[in-house]
Amino acid sequence: MSGTNKSYDPVEVSTLDPAALDAAVTEALTAFAAADSLESLKTARLAHQGDTSPLSLANREIGALPPTAKADAGKRVGMARGRVARALAERQNELEVERDARLLVEETVDVSAPVARRRLGARHPLELVSERVGDIFVAMGWEIAEGPEVESEWFNFDALNLGVDHPARQMQDTFFVDPPDAGLVLRTHTSPVQVRSMLERDLPLYIVCPGKVFRTDELDATHSPVFHQIEGLAVAEGLTMAHLRGTLNHFVEALFGQGLETRLRPSYFPFTEPSAELDFRCFICLGSDGSCRTCGGTGWIEWGGCGMVNRDVFQACGIDPDRYTGFAFGMGIERALMLRHGVKDMREMVEGDVRFSTQFGMEI
């Protein structure tokens, strides 16, 4: 017979001995602290918190104690287990933080290595300038009008007060469609679009006409037989040259920079009267550098022709010149690109070398 009836003295159970408990706790804490990886911590946890660990055994023995001793022993064992559990969790957390940090270091790549998995294309800068100019006018409530590039002589010349004897109608300036008496040309300006608009649209009229135009110039650094213009036309009651100037001032500021002074000079065009040339202050030297390469030292940049729509043009388009007035202007897109972006050679704009367009990206 075993001594089960014998009165049980807890003091006799070694694992419940306070000193032994303390030793077990110390041993566990030491082992946890010594664990230098999550793996060794797991081993230490099994040893000091597992089912066969001294504290687990001690915990199990509490049940066998007489009721009077249970509370006291339970309290001591619980505190010991609590200390061990907290130490474990603490160490576990430390090691996880360490591991996470190490992982990030290990996963480091050289982000400075060049990457171009996909090639991005680009817009042609002339188109971007054209769109930008169009947007400036659309923002003012104008609309963009377009028309054909192979155009009738009447729309291109006669309607604009360029009669049959006008020098521009000669073969040395204009591409004629064969046979020459077909009455068709490659438009020499986008003005025929203005004529079409005046014939077709309701008044008042505020339009800009961007587009490709043609002159019989050989391609060189400053000429191209095919180039781009943007022309504007406003027709309403009471429009004056002051409105023309206001519009062009806004245009210049929006495209080249705020506060640029403008200058109108008298000039001549068959389709406007009075006519003017518009210059603006060189945005590079502001007129202070006699050797400035952008403005040639004059301090002014020639920007385009303009004027009040000639009565004859209104008549050809069926508009009452006594009731309506209007103004018109025209500028070169290539020139804008050359000025704004320092393009030196017209040929680069027409050759289609992808390196040319790519340097401008998608917005200009």
Next chain:
Amino acid sequence: MRAPVSWLGEYVEGAPVATGREVAASLVRMGLEEEDLHGGDITGPLVVGRVLEFVEEIQKNGKPIRWCQVDVGQNGQRVTEGTPQGIICGATNFAVDDLVVVVLPGAVLPGGFAISARKTYGHVSNGMICSAAELGIGSVGSDDSNAADGIVVLQSFLGEQDAAKLTPGDDAIELLGLADEVVEVTVTPDRGYCFSMRGIAREYAHATGGTFRDPAAMASAAANTSGYAVQLADEAPLNGRMGCDRYVARVVRGVNASAVSPPWMQKRLTQMGMRPISLAVDVTNYVMLALGQPLHAFDVSTLRGAIVVRRAQAGEKLRTLDNVERTLFSEDLLITDGGTAVLAIAGVMGGATSEVGASTTDVLVEAAHFDPTSVARSSRRHKLTTEASKRFERGVDPDITALAAEMAVNLLLEFGGGAADEGVTDVDHRPARARIDLDPSLPARLIGLPYSSEQVIESLREIGCDVLEPTWSGAGSGSDSASVSAPVSKALSVLPPSWRPDLRNGPDFAEEVVRLRGYDQIPSVLPQASSGRGLTHGQRVRRVLANTLAEQGFVEVLTYPFVSAQSHDDLGLPAADPRRTTVRIANPLSEQAPLMRTSVLSTMVEALRRNVSRGQRDAAIFELGLVTRPDGEPRVAPIPGTLERPDNATLGQIMAAVPPQPRRVAFVMTGDTDPAGWWGPGRPADWTDVVGAARALASALAVELVVTADDHAPWHPGRCARLELADGTLVGHAGELHPKVVTSLGLPSRTCAAELDVDVITAASNVRVQARELSTYPVAQSDVALVVDEQVGAADLESAVRQGAGEMLESVSLMDIYRGGQVGSGRKSLAYRLVFRAPERTLTTKEVNGLRDRAIAAAAAAVGAVQR
């Protein structure tokens, strides 16, 4: 047109002393654009020198040079103070004791040519003896063709009398007027009068407030009946205007044939960019430059009969002064001798036979007024632009004819001697100039500045108009007191000056008012535009297309729309292909490319080749632009003329004659589309990239694109996708180019391309997309592999699957295409992933399987598909 500052000063009194640049700025304000500045670019020391002695040394090349000792006075002495200046000179047209012009070290000659002492031909040359060319003052004699290279000998250049007053060391810059600057301006077509010093000086006076001294303000000999006979016999006036409405003829006899024009005149001619030739020619040129009236000098001894001005007859010929034999056109206005021998094309150029020459002593001076249109047409027909034609085309003052002849006669008499004939011919058929009514408030209304009537009248009078103010009804003549002071007519009555044929209506006068009062006064007022509607749908579509292509890796290019007929062959277009029908340019820049493109692709080829040849082997480019697609029916666009709106029928005809020009977008690519790099190998572009890009364009605009196989040039017949809208409208083609096309165009093999009709896409995308409700219930996937014959298109199969699967099918993706033993030869297996989703519940597996089976059944029925 050039204007020496000193000459301007002669015609404008009271203007402030100004530099060339200041004068140019003044003229710019008046509408004469600055073209250039000449002269005034010599800095001294440039002095008078006397040749004391020289030694001529023959060089190895046989040419002599002279080692000269020149007295340049004390002031000029720079390097060898107190002793004569030793100078090397290559010219030999001077002698000991001649006075010459010496440029000393430290000076700068025209063109930035700096002078320094230098060792040459074994001597130290302390400066240079100057030629006329080096000083920029033209030639020094008339008989030596190399005169400009000769040394300026002041005794002959200035005359013995003037030269005698000179002392060695005198400043030669002032002496020769070399400080005088010459302003060159552009004259617009409406200001013909500014092709004269008289006209430019008038504008300079307006700009500076100086007083204009009219060089034509002089008396001319009265016309009489004893002058040289002249008949104006234009039987075919153009536009009802006489080819010649005034002809003045004056004769000077006994002119010294060897007389040369005076140095001051030679200098002015040279400053103006003309070459002094002989007294008679120089005088006619000088008067033309001064007054703007072109003159012609005939040798009287070559004339047989009356001067007859008439139109040419068929077959007539004239050898003109430029020694070109010209066949005349029947519209040419001619000056003839007795109506038979042709002397000149009126207002353009004279003939060789009647030219004044070295032996001419009797000179007939012609001053005439020719119709601008007649001269312009002759000038253009003969491709002959002359100083005379330039002026007549733009309009010469018809009131100055006799005065110009008078000035020429006086100059001939002064410098060539002889005597003027008593007879003075002036056949004068000038039409009366019309007065024009002007509402004095018009300039203010047009310019936006409150010009008063007084200001308007003052400005118009200043430019030479005769202005009559409104006529007022007499006081007390009206019963109504309010109307007593009311003008009968509010309009001014304006008679423009004779030299301003361009002033025809109110706006013309308004321009004069604002020009005189200053364009800089025009205020800046932003007009309030009527509310615009923004970009059109088509304009927005084009931006989307271009930006989408750029994002897909294509670079935008803008190529010339000109092609050769050969390019149609190179593209392999069939004989009857409508793309062979196009518009031909009558005067192309290159006979190699006289046609307008019918496809955008055709002109991009060169740009692609250029990229490859410049080392850009991986290139993808696109272009958006118009093509010309006439229907082949010849049509003529009427030209109803200016000033009036054509009737609707005529406008309709004009518009119908303009060929259709649809807008296209094309893209072409070669080399790798995904670049190679440290991340791995590149991926060469193939047909999937261009078809994919085309699909992306359609998706970007929410347009459904149906893709089927096609055989269409210039594409590979087995790799050509036909792109259509759901309704079957053709959008375009995409795929790999035909190997033959690639070879004939010199492109890298496997080049891929596409061309789409932007107008079709624009129309198709112009619908409002209606939103689907998005279901939040879970999706159910079902994969299925279908085996079909090789000929069955994936598009047809997918279409059947979609139709069979029904409304619950959310998406279908082709995951794999398998060919091989397992499916048998001539067959392929397409593996699809079907994704189903119901709008308001979770689909059961059974339901999904059922839908999948219906898709399979539909595919079986449509294209004979079998589940694998």
